[in-house]
Amino acid sequence: MTADTEQPAGKPSPNDILVPVSKTFYIETFGCQMNAHDSEKVIGTLEHEGYAQVSDEAEAGLILYNTCSIRDKAEQKVFHRLNEYKRLQGEGKRFAVIGCVAQQEGERIFERAPYVSIVAGSASYRNLPDMLARLEAGETRITGLDDRQTEETFDTEFTVRSNPHRGYITIIEGCDKFCAYCVVPYTRGKERSRTSASVLVEARRMADQGYTDIQLLGQNVNSWRDPSGRLSFAELLTAVGSTPGIKRVRFTTSHPRDFTRDIVEAIDATPTLCDHIHLPVQSGSSSVLHAMSREYTRDWYLERMSWIHSAKRDISITSDMIVGFPGETDADFEETITLLGAVRYDAVFAFKFSPRPNTPAVGMPDTISDEVKTERLRILNDRQREIQREHYARHLGQTVEVMVESYNAARGQIVGRSTQNKTVNFTLVPDALEPPIGSYLPIRITRTMPNCLVGESIAGALPLQTTLQAQPFVVLN
Numbered sequence: 001m002t003a004d005t006e007q008p009a010g011k012p013s014p015n016d017i018l019v020p021v022s023k024t025f026y027i028e029t030f031g032c033q034m035n036a037h038d039s040e041k042v043i044g045t046l047e048h049e050g051y052a053q054v055s056d057e058a059e060a061g062l063i064l065y066n067t068c069s070i071r072d073k074a075e076q077k078v079f080h081r082l083n084e085y086k087r088l089q090g091e092g093k094r095f096a097v098i099g100c101v102a103q104q105e106g107e108r109i110f111e112r113a114p115y116v117s118i119v120a121g122s123a124s125y126r127n128l129p130d131m132l133a134r135l136e137a138g139e140t141r142i143t144g145l146d147d148r149q150t151e152e153t154f155d156t157e158f159t160v161r162s163n164p165h166r167g168y169i170t171i172i173e174g175c176d177k178f179c180a181y182c183v184v185p186y187t188r189g190k191e192r193s194r195t196s197a198s199v200l201v202e203a204r205r206m207a208d209q210g211y212t213d214i215q216l217l218g219q220n221v222n223s224w225r226d227p228s229g230r231l232s233f234a235e236l237l238t239a240v241g242s243t244p245g246i247k248r249v250r251f252t253t254s255h256p257r258d259f260t261r262d263i264v265e266a267i268d269a270t271p272t273l274c275d276h277i278h279l280p281v282q283s284g285s286s287s288v289l290h291a292m293s294r295e296y297t298r299d300w301y302l303e304r305m306s307w308i309h310s311a312k313r314d315i316s317i318t319s320d321m322i323v324g325f326p327g328e329t330d331a332d333f334e335e336t337i338t339l340l341g342a343v344r345y346d347a348v349f350a351f352k353f354s355p356r357p358n359t360p361a362v363g364m365p366d367t368i369s370d371e372v373k374t375e376r377l378r379i380l381n382d383r384q385r386e387i388q389r390e391h392y393a394r395h396l397g398q399t400v401e402v403m404v405e406s407y408n409a410a411r412g413q414i415v416g417r418s419t420q421n422k423t424v425n426f427t428l429v430p431d432a433l434e435p436p437i438g439s440y441l442p443i444r445i446t447r448t449m450p451n452c453l454v455g456e457s458i459a460g461a462l463p464l465q466t467t468l469q470a471q472p473f474v475v476l477n
Contacts, residue, residue: 022061022092023051030077031068033252034217035099037159037168038122039066042098044158045128057085062094062135064118067101069183069356075101082113089115094135096120100187103145104357110141120144122173123189125154146189153192157205165403165438167211171199171236172218177255179282180293180364181322183356184219193224196231200239207245212438213403214246220255222263234262241272247440248403248419250274253320256281256296259304268312275313276346276421279304280320284339285332288325293360298335305343314394316420318347323380324373325353326364333376340383344391346420347451348384352377385450392422392448399458400424402443404435416443423452429459439463 025046029039042064043053054060063085067078078101085095096118097109103121110116117140118131124144131142146152153173161167174189175182203214216237218224224233231239241249249272254263256279267273279301283289286297308315321336340348352373355362402416402424413425414435426443428434435441441463447454 024054024060025051025062025064026054026057026060027064027066028057028081029066030074031066031070031100033168033215034170034219035066035068036162037170037217038099038125038154040161040168041154041156041159042066042125042128044160045125045156046132047160048158049129049132051132057088060093062096063088064096064098067097067099069100069104069187071351071354075105075357079112082116086113086115094118098122098125100183103187104183106145107141107143118142118144121146121187121189122154123150123152126152126156150189151192153194155194155198161211165211166213166215167206168215168217169199169202169206169240170194170217172221172224175219176223177220177257177295178293178360180291180360181325181353181356183359186358188219191220191223191225193227195228196226196236196239197228199236200243203240203243203246207243210245212246212440213248214240214250216240216249216251218253220253220258221251222254222260223258232260232262233258234260234266237263237266237273238270241266241270246272248272248274250276250421252278254279256294256301256304261307264307264311264315267315274419274421276316276318276419277308278318278320281339282320282322283325283328283332284336285328286335288328288332291327291364292322292325298339302339302342314420316346316422317343318421319343319345319349321348321350321380322353323350323376324368326361326366326368328368333379337380337383340380340387344387345384346388346391346422348380350377350380350384388450389448392450392453395422395445395453396448397445399442399444400453400455402426402441402455404437404439404441404463406437407434416441418453424455425452426455426457428457432457432459435463 027039027043029035057063065078065081068074094117095115097116098120099122102119109119117135120131121144123146127144131144134142172191172193174191175185176191178185206214222233237249259279267275281301282292282294284298289297308317400418402418404414404416406415408415413427416424418424424443442458442461443455444458445453445455
């Protein structure tokens with residue numbers, strides 16, 4: 001082929017024999033709730049474009065991996081999975097890597113895995129129909145790698161939700177915080193908020209479909225700013241919570257820099273807003289917080305904790321923490337341990353520091369050994385377990401409303417969740433009818449454990465069951 005007739009990379013040649021793309025797909029999702037909900041929207045988009053979802057990659061014409069790059073070795077996990085299935089390329093299958101690892105690694109994915117046909121970051125999902133059309137036309141290297149300056153959000157009415165009772169609404173995408181350890185601003189772009197009107201339309205549509213539990217999502221959900229200027233974040237919470245048919249509204253994940261007192265006031269004033277706040281602190285040391293570029297201090301964070309502790313409702317508090325950040329001394333770590341006692345969290349998700357690509361922390365001397373990080377993580381988890389054991393005891397003898405989630409036949413228990421986002425394992429009083437999943441029951445707590453509550457139903461109490469329209473199920477791995 002001469003230079004005049006050379007085809008662009010990834011474009012089909014007139015001499016190529018094009019193998020039609022089977023319009024079936026399999027999707028595997030790694031990572032957080034944001035990724036899980038992104039997959040629900042991707043699935044809906046694919047189905048709207050005429051694709052049918054299958055539960056086995058061997059039956060799929062298109063295999064998608066929705067990836068997460070928050071934790072260490074995320075890229076290796078993705079490439080390992082790709083290598084496991086590259087043998088399927090000979091069967092005419094196509095592969096797509098989407099999400100954070102796709103945005104982070106970009107076209108290097110084509111070099112390491114030449115059988116991949118689509119590489120797309122989350123900011124490009126709105127362009128999926130065009131990408132699919134190009135794939136069907138025979139292109140083999142299709143990219144959707146928007147820069148972080150895009151103003152677009154991925155709003156779609158074609159979402160296929162995996163749970164017929166609880167659903168997500170993404171209200172803000174991206175992040176502008178640039179914490180030293182975090183890759184999210186580089187993989188998901190800048191903060192982009194949806195209008196309050198579009199959020200409320202989706203909430204009403206979900207309520208009409210039978211959803212009773214809604215969770216508002218964002219990398220920093222409380223950084224949401226209404227592009228129309230109509231509502232504050234606290235006012236949006238109240239408006240969603242006032243939607244007829246909605247019984248519970250949650251939101252995650254919040255950032256301390258944008259956490260305002262009116263959020264606590266809204267929870268106090270609106271019974272449908274769940275009495276649970278997840279507010280990641282990352283460290284109890286102001287010097288470490290400064291090194292992390294968190295832009296608040298220990299005292300700033302504790303002031304927000306005081307607002308929550310002084311609320312009329314008993315609001316459950318959970319958090320994220322990192323141990324072993326570069327420069328963290330024994331004294332710094334001890335400040336994190338004392339913060340546990342000061343706040344008395346109901347749960348803490350703690351991790352050892354690991355440098356992520358493209359972040360400022362990559363260039364920091366990581367002088368703390370893995371052995372020290374491991375020991376600090378053990379100490380933190382042991383102390384938090386003690387606190388949870390003591391703190392959960394406050395629920396003994398209480399009656400809490402529980403949403404039924406599943407049945408544990410082996411233990412003869414029903415599994416549900418309280419408005420504080422605590423797991424409740426309970427049994428029924430004799431002759432009580434088994435409550436349907438998605439219904440709500442008052443449960444008397446008879447025993448408390450570090451990670452769950454145990455109880456029994458109340459004689460004569462009937463489950464509140466909403467009228468549910470049939471919803472399609474998907475399997476997200």
